[in-house]
């Protein structure tokens with residue numbers, strides 16, 4: 001099976017959909033944020049605070065480059081498309097899926113999600129989050145092979161759309 005790589009903004013469902021998709025396809029999910037937390041030995045929020053976002057992006061690029069050895073479903077972090085070298089890497093990967101959603105819904109999902117502290121979204125105003133979101137839109141688009149609008153869709157429906165789009169066998 002070819003890998004499926006999920007990209008998109010915070011709250012797009014990369015972790016949630018990746019988990020369901022891996023179950024459905026009887027394969028493994030690799031979540032970059034989880035791999036990163038293990039690698040840096042602290043929470044992402046703590047790392048941002050102590051070492052800054054630039055340093056975080058370097059570790060993230062490292063994880064992306066090593067992911068070539070992984071098999072299954074890859075759930076990236078929301079900022080993976082910020083670096084050009086990452087976008088080029090993603091474009092070479094055939095099954096990159098951009099999970100898209102309206103900003104209001106993304107914010108709503110992130111606000112409700114108390115399990116994750118996202119330094120670029122938690123405790124920020126809507127305007128501040130919009131400033132992070134808008135410049136990223138073209139970057140997600142250019143990095144993906146397929147785009148799926150997840151607004152007002154249930155996770156199971158999104159998984160089915162992905163399976164319809166991607167040749168997994």
Ligand SMILES: Nc1ncnc2c1ncn2[C@@H]1O[C@H](COP(=O)(O)OP(=O)(O)OP(=O)(O)O)[C@@H](O)[C@H]1O
Pocket residue numbers: 008009010011012013014015016017033075076077078079109110112113114116118150153154155158
């Ligand atoms: N289609 C959906 N409809 C409603 N809620 C959803 C949907 N997809 C995900 N959620 C919820 O939104 C929250 C964020 O989802 P998730 O952690 O999967 O996003 P993510 O894309 O992995 O974000 P991040 O970039 O921060 O890792 C979770 O509480 C999840 O249950």
Ligand SMILES: O=C(O)C1=C[C@@H](O)[C@@H](O)[C@H](O)C1
Pocket residue numbers: 009010033044076077078079080117118119120
């Ligand atoms: O969108 C982002 O820049 C981020 C998203 C999360 O997945 C984490 O990777 C981190 O909180 C940064």
Ligand SMILES: [Mg+2]
Pocket residue numbers: 014015016033075076077
């Ligand atoms: Mg995630």
